[in-house]
Amino acid sequence: MNNLSTPDYVIFFIYFVLVAGYGYWIYRRKRKSTMNTKDFFLAEGSLTWWAIGASLIASNISAEQFIGMSGEGFFVGTAVAAYEWIAAIALIIIAIWFIPIYLKNKIYTMPQFLKTRYNETVALIMAVFWLFLYVFVNLTSILYLGAVAINGLLGGGHLHIIMIVLMAMALLITLGGMKVIGYTDVIQVAVLIIGGFATVYMALQIVDERINNVANGDAIAGLKTLFGQAPEHFKMILPKPEVTTTTIDMPENLDVQKYVVLPGIAMYFAGQWIVNLNYWGCNQYITQRALGADLQTARTGILFAGFLKLFMPVIVMLPGIAAYVLHKNGQLPGFDGVKDNAYSAILAFLPTGLKGLAVAALTAAIVASLAGKANSISTIFTLDVYKKYLNKNAEEKKMVWIGRATVIVAMLVALLFTWEDLLGIGGEGGFTFIQKYTGFISPGVFAMFILGMFWKRTTGTAALVGVILGFVLAIFFNNYAVSLFGKETWLYTAFEYQKMEKGVVHTIVEIPFLINMGWSFFFTVLTMVGISLAGPRVNPKAFEIDAEMFRVKPKTVVMIVITLMILGALYARFW
Secondary structure, eight states: OOOOOHHHHHHHHHHHHHHHHHHHHHHHHHHTSOOOHHHHHHOTTTOOHHHHHHHHHHHHOSHIIIIIIHHHHHHTOGGGGHHHHHHHHHHHHIIIIIHHHHHHTTOOSHHHHHHHHTOHHHHHHHHHHHHHHIIIIIIHHHHHHHHHHHHHHTTSSOHHHHHHHHHHHHHHHHTTOHHHHHHHHHHHHHHHHHHHHHHHHHHHHHHHHHHHTOSSOOHHHHHHHHHHHOGGGGOSSOOOOSOSBOOTTSHHHHHHHHHHHSOGGGGGGTHHHHHHHHHHHSOHHHHTTTTTSOHHHHHHHHHHHHHHHTTHHHHHTHHHHHHHHHHHTTOOTTOOSOGGGHHHHHHTTOOTTHHHHHHHHHHHHHHHHHHHHHHHHHHIIIIIIIIIIIOTTOOHHHHHHHHHHHHHHHHHHHHHHHHTTTTOHHHHOHHHHHHHHHHTTHHHHHHHHHHHHHOTTOOHHHHHHHHHHHHHHHHHHHHTHHHHHOSBOSSOBOEEEEEEETTEEEEEEEOOHHHHHHHHHHHHHHHHHHHHHTSOSSOTTOOOOOGGGGOOOHHHHHHHHHHHHHHHHHHHHHO
């Protein structure tokens, strides 16, 4: 790939100055008053609905989406958009039913929720788990994936320098607290969306030029070409393969690989909901943006994020489909056919200036995610570990400085482990690395939260058993179920296929991961219900819930209806 030219660097420099300058201005304004813990960690009462919505999207979209989802667009097509579009419905559910419970009970961190609803043991176990997960899985993978992606755009040879620059930019934003993160995220999202759509527009023009042999490509004509050349890539629901055993030289082999990743209609009754509701509703990294606001502001911000979610697949998925069509027609020279390189292959075609905007968009996504994750690490450690167990009498100023020190330490640890890729993120692939270590725990965590919110009988013992059992069941279904029960049962169908990795053919037998998650969650909930039935009819720590908490205003209903109508139209078109 060609290196960036001077105009590209100028555009990127403008982006950097704009974000850093705006963040510093917000920070200087806040310094005129004394910053306390709620200001630093939650920006309590100071984030508007549009800042909350933009920050949610900026924290969510990172190199994982740009590289990973574009790669899945190349491999599978629009079916991967389910992760983004179902998230829009999940955010509606969270805005109506989850957030009122958090705000009414003055919940600021997820471990605090667990302590308030269950007990300190559950809270401490999960606080430590989340800290390790956020530092050693999320922070490291975001930093590594982001650096690798930008290094490729720059022509290689700058990986470590890019890591340091990304970390420094994230630190600059994070040390100013949640208010600086929230408002700079507005700029990050604007850059992300503008740069993303510009890349898609140019990609479609290139498709029209290369495939239809025209001098000046037209984006609409390019999109029609994608529909005509790859109709199978514009189906939301993948059909279940009739065979369960394939070899690498059979066409069915790819169909099986696609179905294992996105198991058709079945995933909508299983893990897809667990992935989204757990991520958006039970995750400090995400919910923290709304926990400092009043109910209506928080709801509007979350619904705004859900609306933006509808457009994210266009930015991160269509370039992958464009790469597929170009590659299929031999019009993507230098591309090795590896799906994770599809986005970079498309960016190679971008003209001078637009490459700089694309790098700025990618950097915005990475820096926003790093800053959001670091702030969550800081919040959990300071409020749920340091304040409760290390220094119960710590003053507000002291806790803010502990929060900042935690951010610096977490970033340095992440840099240390990504410097030579000690965790093997590059070998597994970033998307696989994150899913592997977060997906196993999601069924148990979500069961613990959903029952804790809406069933007053749920006990602390049930919660502790549930989070452990969910993890054990996820591993069981993933690694041992087939060898014990066979490939075909009333619970699942396991598929055998062959996959080429680094020149070596591997035979793989697996149950679709989203099906595993669904059954792990189902049996975990059954177990937790059984344990809780042995306890009191109403747990003394249960939350008080009344119908008024969930009442929504007319303008909120309008936002929900608009989102659902657009989503319905998308599924009707691409079913």
